[in-house]
Amino acid sequence: MIGDGAGDAGTDPDDGDRDDEVFADLLAFVEDELSFATSHYNDSYLDRRISSRMRRTRNETYQEYFEYLRGDADEQEALLEAMSINVTGFFRNPDVWSGIRTVLRKLSAKETTVRVWSAACADGREPYSLAMLARDDPQIDESSVYVLGTDISTPALETARNGVYEESRTVDLDEQLSFLDDYRRYVDVDGRTYRISDEIKRNVRFQRHDLINDDPKSGFDLVTCRNLFIYIDNAYKRPMLETIARSLRTNGYLVIGKAETIPPSLQSAFDVREARLRIYQRDGRNTGGGTTDRRTDSNFTS
Numbered sequence: 348m349i350g351d352g353a354g355d356a357g358t359d360p361d362d363g364d365r366d367d368e369v370f371a372d373l374l375a376f377v378e379d380e381l382s383f384a385t386s387h388y389n390d391s392y393l394d395r396r397i398s399s400r401m402r403r404t405r406n407e408t409y410q411e412y413f414e415y416l417r418g419d420a421d422e423q424e425a426l427l428e429a430m431s432i433n434v435t436g437f438f439r440n441p442d443v444w445s446g447i448r449t450v451l452r453k454l455s456a457k458e459t460t461v462r463v464w465s466a467a468c469a470d471g472r473e474p475y476s477l478a479m480l481a482r483d484d485p486q487i488d489e490s491s492v493y494v495l496g497t498d499i500s501t502p503a504l505e506t507a508r509n510g511v512y513e514e515s516r517t518v519d520l521d522e523q524l525s526f527l528d529d530y531r532r533y534v535d536v537d538g539r540t541y542r543i544s545d546e547i548k549r550n551v552r553f554q555r556h557d558l559i560n561d562d563p564k565s566g567f568d569l570v571t572c573r574n575l576f577i578y579i580d581n582a583y584k585r586p587m588l589e590t591i592a593r594s595l596r597t598n599g600y601l602v603i604g605k606a607e608t609i610p611p612s613l614q615s616a617f618d619v620r621e622a623r624l625r626i627y628q629r630d631g632r633n634t635g636g637g638t639t640d641r642r643t644d645s646n647f648t649s
Contacts, residue, residue, distance in 0.1 A: 369409040373397065376417065383427055384559045387583040396429045431500035435469035436518075438476050438526035439573070440605060446624040447571070448480055448487075450600050454568050455487045464594060466558055466572040468496035471507025471551075472523075473571060478547045479533045489550070495564075497556035507553045510543030559583065563593035570595055574604035585610050592616050595629045602626050 374385040374393065385393055397412070404422060406412035416422050438444045454461045461481075465474040474496035481492040498504055506512075514520045520541050524530035535542040556564075558575070570591050576584050588609065591601060601617060603609070603625045609617055617627035 366409055369413060370394070370397075373409055373413045373416070376413070377426065377430075381423055381427060383430060384557075385430075387559050387580055388430075388578055389580055392578045393430065397426070400426050400429055428500060428502055431469075431498070431503065435472045437472045437520065437523035438480075439473070439523075441526050443573075443602065443605065443624050443626075444476070444480065444526055446621050446626050447477070447569075447602060448484060450569060450602075450620075450626065451477075451481060451492065452484065452486045454600075455481075455491060458568060459491060461492045461569070462567045463492065463494045463569045463571070464564060464567045465494060465496045466556070466570060466591065467575040468498050468503075468507065468553075469500070470503045470512070471496055471510065471553060472512070473573070474507070474551050474553070475510065475543050475547060476526075477571070478551050479527060479530065481550075482533060482547060483527050492550060494551045495567075496551065496553045498553075499555065499557050501555060504553050504555060510548055512541045514539040514541065558587045558590055561590075563590045565594060566596055567594050567599055568596055569600045569602070571602045573602060574607070576607045577604060581610075585612060588613050592629065597629055599629045600626060601629070 377383050378385045397409075400422070401407070401409075401412045403425075404412065404415060406415050416426065451461065451463075463474075463477055465477060468474050474494045477494045478489075478492070481487045481489040496504075496507055498507070512520060521536075524534060524541075527533075533544050533547045535544060558572070572591060576587070579587065592613070595601065600620070605623075605625055607625060609627065616630055618630050620626045620628050
């Protein structure tokens with residue numbers, strides 16, 4: 348944190364303690380007044396996001412920034428957006444997507460409706476990747492695959508619903524989409540602007556959902572929740588994964604990030620299908636969280 352150098356020559360040794368106290372007060376304000384569950388995230392992650400906003404607003408100390416934050420509604424919204432995890436991309440980690448393709452083929456072969464939940468989907472590129480993959484593979488009946496993307500960030504969901512993405516100097520969308528042989532069948536490209544086609548958007552819906560505080564969903568055949576848990580405090584990983592497990596049908600699949608693991612206390616709920624790719628399957632012997640309801644969710648029909 349800023350202030351970790353307390354005790355150096357020329358500084359008050361109590362400055363570091365005061366910084367920590369103000370940092371804690373700032374997090375309490377964000378949690379209590381802005382309804383963002385800071386207690387569930389790693390302090391190092393939160394500090395990076397807050398420090399970034401401090402630099403943007405030219406506040407040099409936590410105290411200065413805290414006072415600025417309390418008096419500026421626009422900055423409150425900007426901080427909440429900064430804290431929302433929105434690192435994403437089309438077909439991120441292509442080897443994992445090859446594994447997801449295999450899962451979708453298996454599900455499509457035996458189910459008349461395949462329901463997929465892309466949790467913490469940021470700006471929607473993962474849900475659209477799922478829909479494009481289903482459309483592109485002749486072994487998958489794309490008309491039966493319904494994708495729900497959820498995130499905590501309202502601005503990210505607005506981008507997702509629009510389905511329009513701008514290429515930047517640091518993001519090569521052509522390279523991301525090249526996982527598919529001919530992605531331009533599903534994406535209209537105009538210069539550096541990439542627009543998801545209506546046929547892909549047809550079976551994709553978006554909804555705000557907080558994995559930490561909101562209730563589980565139900566009846567999903569596949570849940571993808573990738574690269575969220577590396578930012579979450581260990582104490583809260585279990586309840587979030589329990590929410591996901593309860594949202595899966597018996598024998599449904601879960602895909603998490605390649606740097607993430609299932610906590611030992613939950614490993615009995617999942618069978619490992621592809622350890623390297625972090626693909627798991629809900630254990631059919633543990634039926635407490637699944638459901639066999641095949642009805643199409645209202646999220647896909649509205």
